[in-house]
Amino acid sequence: MTDSKISVAIIGTGDIGRGWAALCVAAGWPVALFDRESASLESAPAEIAERAGHLVSLDRAVPDDVEHGVRSLKIARSLLQACEDAQWIIESAHEDLMTKQKLFEAFESVAPNAKIVTSSSTALLPKDISARCRRPDRCLIAHPLNPPELIPLVEVVPGPQTDATTVEVLKAWLRLLKRIPVTIKKAAPGFIAGRIAAAVWREAIDMVLTGVIDVDDLDRAVSVGPALGWAAAGPHLTYHLAAGKKGVTGFLQGLLGTFEGLWASAPTWSKLDPQQQRQLTQAIEKAYEGQIDQIRKARDRRLAGILKGLEQSRQG
Amino acid sequence: MTDSKISVAIIGTGDIGRGWAALCVAAGWPVALFDRESASLESAPAEIAERAGHLVSLDRAVPDDVEHGVRSLKIARSLLQACEDAQWIIESAHEDLMTKQKLFEAFESVAPNAKIVTSSSTALLPKDISARCRRPDRCLIAHPLNPPELIPLVEVVPGPQTDATTVEVLKAWLRLLKRIPVTIKKAAPGFIAGRIAAAVWREAIDMVLTGVIDVDDLDRAVSVGPALGWAAAGPHLTYHLAAGKKGVTGFLQGLLGTFEGLWASAPTWSKLDPQQQRQLTQAIEKAYEGQIDQIRKARDRRLAGILKGLEQSRQG
Numbered sequence: 001m002t003d004s005k006i007s008v009a010i011i012g013t014g015d016i017g018r019g020w021a022a023l024c025v026a027a028g029w030p031v032a033l034f035d036r037e038s039a040s041l042e043s044a045p046a047e048i049a050e051r052a053g054h055l056v057s058l059d060r061a062v063p064d065d066v067e068h069g070v071r072s073l074k075i076a077r078s079l080l081q082a083c084e085d086a087q088w089i090i091e092s093a094h095e096d097l098m099t100k101q102k103l104f105e106a107f108e109s110v111a112p113n114a115k116i117v118t119s120s121s122t123a124l125l126p127k128d129i130s131a132r133c134r135r136p137d138r139c140l141i142a143h144p145l146n147p148p149e150l151i152p153l154v155e156v157v158p159g160p161q162t163d164a165t166t167v168e169v170l171k172a173w174l175r176l177l178k179r180i181p182v183t184i185k186k187a188a189p190g191f192i193a194g195r196i197a198a199a200v201w202r203e204a205i206d207m208v209l210t211g212v213i214d215v216d217d218l219d220r221a222v223s224v225g226p227a228l229g230w231a232a233a234g235p236h237l238t239y240h241l242a243a244g245k246k247g248v249t250g251f252l253q254g255l256l257g258t259f260e261g262l263w264a265s266a267p268t269w270s271k272l273d274p275q276q277q278r279q280l281t282q283a284i285e286k287a288y289e290g291q292i293d294q295i296r297k298a299r300d301r302r303l304a305g306i307l308k309g310l311e312q313s314r315q316g
Numbered sequence: 317m318t319d320s321k322i323s324v325a326i327i328g329t330g331d332i333g334r335g336w337a338a339l340c341v342a343a344g345w346p347v348a349l350f351d352r353e354s355a356s357l358e359s360a361p362a363e364i365a366e367r368a369g370h371l372v373s374l375d376r377a378v379p380d381d382v383e384h385g386v387r388s389l390k391i392a393r394s395l396l397q398a399c400e401d402a403q404w405i406i407e408s409a410h411e412d413l414m415t416k417q418k419l420f421e422a423f424e425s426v427a428p429n430a431k432i433v434t435s436s437s438t439a440l441l442p443k444d445i446s447a448r449c450r451r452p453d454r455c456l457i458a459h460p461l462n463p464p465e466l467i468p469l470v471e472v473v474p475g476p477q478t479d480a481t482t483v484e485v486l487k488a489w490l491r492l493l494k495r496i497p498v499t500i501k502k503a504a505p506g507f508i509a510g511r512i513a514a515a516v517w518r519e520a521i522d523m524v525l526t527g528v529i530d531v532d533d534l535d536r537a538v539s540v541g542p543a544l545g546w547a548a549a550g551p552h553l554t555y556h557l558a559a560g561k562k563g564v565t566g567f568l569q570g571l572l573g574t575f576e577g578l579w580a581s582a583p584t585w586s587k588l589d590p591q592q593q594r595q596l597t598q599a600i601e602k603a604y605e606g607q608i609d610q611i612r613k614a615r616d617r618r619l620a621g622i623l624k625g626l627e628q629s630r631q632g
Contacts, residue, residue, distance in 0.1 A: 015511065016557070029488070071436075093572075105363045113628075121580070122571075123574045135525070145545055146554075151545055152540040153540045155537065155541075182533050185530070186529075188528060188576045189578060192364075192502075192528070192534060192537045192541070193537060193538075193542050194574075195578060195582070197583060198578035198579055199515040199519045199556070200515060201551050202579055202582075203512050204512070204552060207508065208552070211500055211501060212500060213498075213500055217498050217499070219552050219553050220496065220498055220509060221509060221550075222509075222551060223513020223546060223549065224469045225461050225467060225545075225548055226461065226509050227462055227542075227543045227545075227550075228469075228547050228619065229619070230539060230543035231617035231618070231622055232619040232622060234520075234534060234535020234537075234597040235516050235517050235535065236520060236524070236531050237604060238606055239610050241462075241615060244608075245600060254391065256588065257595070258411065258438065259514050259518075260587055260588070261439065262506045262510060262511060262514035263586035266511070266514065269579070270516075270578070270579035271576055277568055277572070279565050281565045281568060284553075284556050284563075285556075285564065285565075287552070287553075288556055292557065292561060295553070299549040299553070299557060302549070302626055302629045303548040303625075304629065305626050305630075306544060306629075307544075308625050308628075309621035309624050309626070310618055310622060310625070311623075314621075
């Protein structure tokens with residue numbers, strides 16, 4: 001087991017950085033943290049230990065690994081101290097190109113031995129992030145969803161100069177962490193998950209703002225309806241199965257007209273004005289007022305339950 | 317238990333009608349079937365019994381109820397014979413307004429005692445379907461997803477003349493069938509699930525046709541990524557939780573710009589030309605060639621596993 005433990009440096013201790021850290025710590029991996037904002041850096045280890053421990057109570061990690069990982073968790077005093085011994089640098093700084101470019105440039109001197117350097121960016125492109133690097137071959141994007149310690153998908157987005165071996169090694173490491181890497185062939189903003197999520201949220205916002213449905217009913221409908229279906233079979237497979245033996249060809253024959261009608265009437269706005277933002281945030285806050293920690297814990301329990309149910313169904 | 321068994325007539329024995337039938341039969345309810353296409357009608361009971369039995373092996377139904385339901389399943393020789401004793405008429409004919417209007421008009425004479433008449437329509441509006449009825453008060457849409465016996469969501473869409481009691485009774489019946497009804501406040505084509513699904517599929521098609529990702533990778537990414545997240549918390553709640561204690565207001569401050577960029581660059585096409593249809597169906601058929609029954613059964617096992625995992629997480 002020892003040689004399957006990768007030493008990790010996590011640069012940026014916001015929510016996504018902490019999620020990566022909780023995931024690696026829960027696997028018993030040695031993690032070093034650094035953030036230029038010392039308040040965030042100081043408060044990170046307690047939350048990371050709590051999130052990693054929570055994975056034990058959700059049956060997604062084992063106590064020995066978590067204890068080992070928590071003991072090995074280090075706060076670094078500098079970028080150099082965080083990176084000098086790391087095999088994998090995970091950059092999770094703010095979503096700002098200049099910030100990320102400077103960090104990736106700095107990794108050249110502070111992390112000469114790191115095998116892989118990933119950015120958690122959700123919308124920037126790998127070629128831009130590594131534009132100032134002399135070693136873009138080891139750089140790429142590994143984009144997790146929130147919370148990274150529970151959602152298995154990691155979008156792997158190589159840049160034009162990323163080495164093929166880098167991609168393979170990263171995917172192997174992600175699998176050690178029980179993540180499911182999916183490689184994007186052509187990098188475009190939003191990758192896969194971001195584009196799908198943006199499309200869904202635009203419809204979901206539109207329906208609330210136009211009074212078609214209330215926030216909590218919309219969320220419930222998506223959860224127990226299409227999302228459940230897609231969790232068991234993605235969109236293309238869903239329609240391939242929907243027309244029985246006729247497959248997707250039969251489905252298109254029967255229902256393409258309906259889809260074309262829905263596409264033609266779909267919302268096309270791309271901005272929310274301040275009044276719409278207020279209307280939306282008020283509706284969401286009213287639907288879920290108070291107790292955000294309890295709601296989050298209940299969501300995490302559901303996520304863990306779904307993952308366990310899926311795993312059991314695959315063994316059956 | 318006896319008085320909680322509702323007698324049902326299912327008109328139209330395509331895939332959705334058979335799914336409704338499997339669901340009702342698995343609850344031990346008496347079901348009468350009718351379809352003008354006698355070939356479909358004749359082949360329906362065997363498939364319905366098999367699908368209801370499959371629910372037992374998936375731990376979603378108990379053998380006694382299924383046996384009772386299968387024994388009570390009747391093929392009717394006419395619309396009248398199907399409807400005369402039914403408390404609930406479920407219309408699942410082809411998605412064609414004239415067909416549905418005529419059926420709903422016919423229900424006035426053949427089903428005078430039915431308490432509720434629902435259409436399974438996915439894109440027509442209740443006011444149009446019941447336009448020729450003298451009793452629109454008992455008519456509305458109850459739209460399930462595929463497969464109806466496994467996905468809990470049923471979209472309940474009252475028309476302007478639907479009685480409030482009708483809505484409440486239907487929701488109570490759906491809950492007896494362990495469905496989760498969600499009422500749409502303002503009927504618009506696609507309701508909730510259809511609009512969300514159309515938005516997702518347009519993105520998913522666009523990504524395949526433009527070479528961003530392969531069909532199976534796209535499906536896998538959606539399944540183990542955003543869909544899993546939404547199955548645990550709908551889109552609005554997901555973003556409310558994503559910014560920690562700052563809630564959705566904090567989320568918008570940090571990421572509205574990113575979403576606005578994605579909305580502005582989202583695909584806007586609303587037609588698939590014949591060549592694109594071929595490219596799409598070939599890519600999907602290549603990804604999932606052969607063994608559609610096995611793929612469907614595996615999907616159903618995953619669905620049942622997810623449902624069980626969710627139920628267990630709620631008990632915990």
